[in-house]
Amino acid sequence: MQVSNLIVDQHVHSNYSPDSEEPMKNIVEHAISLGKKAIVTTDHFDYDCKYFKKDVLIDMVSYEQEVAELRKAYDIEIRKGIEVGYRKDYHHEINAYLQGYSFDLVLLSAHNNGVLDFAEEAFHSQSMNRILEEYFSHVRDAVQLMDNYDVVAHLDYVSRYTKRIVDVEDYERCKSMLYDLFEIMIKKDKVLELNTTGLYRQGWIHPHSCLIEMYLDLGGKWFSLGSDAHRVGSYEQGFGQALKLLKSYDIHEVVQFRNRVPYFVTI
Numbered sequence: 384m385q386v387s388n389l390i391v392d393q394h395v396h397s398n399y400s401p402d403s404e405e406p407m408k409n410i411v412e413h414a415i416s417l418g419k420k421a422i423v424t425t426d427h428f429d430y431d432c433k434y435f436k437k438d439v440l441i442d443m444v445s446y447e448q449e450v451a452e453l454r455k456a457y458d459i460e461i462r463k464g465i466e467v468g469y470r471k472d473y474h475h476e477i478n479a480y481l482q483g484y485s486f487d488l489v490l491l492s493a494h495n496n497g498v499l500d501f502a503e504e505a506f507h508s509q510s511m512n513r514i515l516e517e518y519f520s521h522v523r524d525a526v527q528l529m530d531n532y533d534v535v536a537h538l539d540y541v542s543r544y545t546k547r548i549v550d551v552e553d554y555e556r557c558k559s560m561l562y563d564l565f566e567i568m569i570k571k572d573k574v575l576e577l578n579t580t581g582l583y584r585q586g587w588i589h590p591h592s593c594l595i596e597m598y599l600d601l602g603g604k605w606f607s608l609g610s611d612a613h614r615v616g617s618y619e620q621g622f623g624q625a626l627k628l629l630k631s632y633d634i635h636e637v638v639q640f641r642n643r644v645p646y647f648v649t650i
Contacts, residue, residue: 384624384626384627385623386622386623386626387648387649387650388418388420389420389648390608390619390622390637390639390648390650391419391421391422391423391462391608391639392422392423392608392609392610392612392618392619392622393423393425393464393488393490393534393607393608393639393640394425394466394490394537394576394578394607394609394610394611394612395410395422395423395424395425395464395609395610395612395618396424396425396427396466396611396612396613397410397426399426399441399442399445399446400426400427400439400441400613401427401435401439402613403426403613403614404614405612405613405614405615407424407449407450407453408453409615410422410424411453411457411459411461412457413615413618414459414618415457415458415459417619419459420459421459421460421461421462421641422459422460422461422462423461423463423464423487423488423640424463424464425464425465425466425488426441426446426464426465426466427439427441427466427468428440428441428465428466428467428477428480429468429470429494429495430468430470430473430477431470431473431495431497432468432494432495432500433494433495433497433498433499433500433503434494434495434500434502439468440480441465443484446463447463447484450463460641462487462488462640462641463484463485463486463487463488464486464488464489464490464640465481465486465488465489465490466490466492466536467481467489467490467491467492467529467532468492468493468494468495469491469492469493469521469524469525469529470495470497471521471524471528472497474528474529477529478529478531481531482531485642486643487642487643488533488534488640488643489531489532489533489534489643490532490533490534490535490536490576490609491525491526491529491532491536491573492525492535492536492537492540493518493522493524493525493540494540496517496521501518501540501541501544502543502544503544506544507545507546511545511547511549511553512553512556514541514545515541515549515553515554515556515557516557516560518540518541519557519560519561519564520560522535522564523560523563523564523567526564526567526568526573527567530571532573533573533640533643534573534575534576534607534609534638534640535568535573535574535575535576536576536609536611537576537578537580537581537589537590537609537611538575538589538594539554539581539589539590539591539594540589542581542585542589542591543581543584543585548585548586549591551591551593554591554594555593558597561594561597565597565598565601565603566601568598568603569598569601569602569603572605573605574605574606574607574638574645575590575595575598575603575605575606575607576589576606576607576608576609577589577590577595577606577608577609577625577629578590578609578610578611579608579609579610579611579620579621579622579624579625580610580611580612580617580620580621582620582624583620583621588621588625588628592628595628595632596632599632604634605638605645606629606634606638607637607638608622608625608626608637610622629650630650634650635649636648636649636650637650
């Protein structure tokens, strides 16, 4: 399915993230080659990141300077975004950081429990029930305790790293917690991300279709598209399939952000 040039990939990492080496200039030029009207980068921001064993903080001085330079050099709207890795014990620090800068888009994620990253093998030595229960409890805390965010990213992120494929029955056992989580999101007018990197990891778009259906059952209808690209070759990867999926649920628009204000794009 053809992707409109008005659709913005709202989950993209550049070399301001420790797990990407892609210069922002390359992302800008690639988006222009696709005829895009706008781009946004959403680099990692995690205090006490367990995966990299350090604070992962964007060099905002260099970032804002480069954004200003690229805006002058290229005829495309360049938006500023960030992916917040939430931890309850860093709640105040996270909010203080976000209040110190202006962004167009804030993604909310849960990447670790304060001891282990949810990608680490040691975390996945537990039973599947325990893995999902602990992970989704952290996501629920994030969406409930945080207000300064726009989109909940890769809701079932943990399923990328489990030792076996997570199935519908596994998710169903977490149904009560997931319903709580979705009700909080809907009440706060937060947006659910369709993260297409899952297509190339576990075979489905994040979140799994059964989770999408729970969200829809509760009246949720706001979706964002993100590839979670860490290189230009993954930019908008799988977006055609994501658009088809949305249309199969009778959803005909996606939500995008400019200056933290949502607007709708017809698909």
